[in-house]
Amino acid sequence: MLNKIDKYILKNFLGTFVFLLAAFSVIAIVIDFTEKINDFVDRKVPFFQILLYFRNFIPYILALLFPIFIFVAVIFFTSRMANRSELIAVLSSGMTFKRMLRPYIVGSAIISAVLLFANHYVIPKANKGRLKFEEKYLWEKNYSTDDNFHIRISSNEYIYMQSYNPESKIGYRFSYEKLKGNEVIEKISADRCSYDSVRKKWKLHDAVFRNLNGIHETLSTDFERLRTFAFKPADLIEKREAKQMMTTPELNAFIKKEQQKGSQSLSEYLIEYHRRTASPFSAFVLSIIGACIASRKVRGGSGIHLAVGLMISAIYIFMMQFSTTFAIKGNLHPLIAVWIPNILFSFLALFIFRRYSR
Helix, strand or coil, X not given: CCCHHHHHHHHHHHHHHHHHHHHHHHHHHHHHHHHHHHHHHHCCCCHHHHHHHHHHHHHHHHHHCHHHHHHHHHHHHXXXXXXXXXXXXXXXXXXXXXXXXXXXXXXXXXXXXXXXXXXXXXXXXXXXXXXXXXXXXXXXXXXXXXCCEXXXXXXXXXXXXXXXXXCCCEEEEEEEEEEECCEEEEEEEEEEEEEECCCCEEEEEEEEEEEEECCEEEEEEEEEEEECCCCCHHHCEECCCHHHHCCHHHHHHHHHHHHHHCCCCCHHHHHHHHHHHHHHHHHHHHHHHHHHHHCCCCCCCHHHHHHHHHHHHHHHHHHHHHHHHHHHHCCCCHHHHHHHHHHHHHHHHHHHHHHHCC
């Protein structure tokens, strides 16, 4: 399937890509360490913990800038081959431009497969260690979910809370409803509720209890009463960037659980879920664009090619952020949002390929 020329191009492709990853890893560690060194010293962070942190930090930052790495790698070695007239010799041997792209596709497939697996399983586990470190040594704040939220805690039980303070474990304007069919058979309203971590129960303050049986209703009030509900404070709070800490099976299970509860603000989780698959696909699109652009000799050499490559990869990342913002703040479907950059750049790749393959 691959001849000597293919293997030569593939070797340069993967070798340059790995070199860029290694070089940028060192740069990223130095920059991040310089930025956080005061926190490390002030909080007396053990040296071994810092090493573990950077081990988990590297996969995160490399995956974040993946489009830039693959684009620059393709442009760098392809431009060098063009300047040394190696591509002219390859095409003069009778190989078509389309056939010459085969090793680029193979290389992109290898890189995409690795990134696909890493996105779904490896990077979330690394993020879990990284974020736990940051939570312990750099910031220690959880935040409540959106105010005025409804949660389904069982098949026929619902709660509402206007707001919740995770530090004091106190919720305000609490209500509970239990249904039988389409009828409410029990309703509880309380000015506030607090969680008793010893008894594992919720303490209702200034509560009104209503039990309904057809047209009959029983009403009672209580200044303070303990009651067991099928939810805990952990269900009302979430850690920053919690979606990054879940492997794809865990993320999928979390989304389904939240949908059963009736949660509405799941756009960020759905975007993360679809992004893990869409991001590796960009390797094919960007490598084709990079190979086409860098295959022609230009005045200025590799510098011009690299400048164009960085600009296009930056536009890709910007477009990804722009489209996901519409999904979070607007009504754009998360699946469409994460695939828009790939679709648009696929048309760009087709246009450039037709122009350069003549």
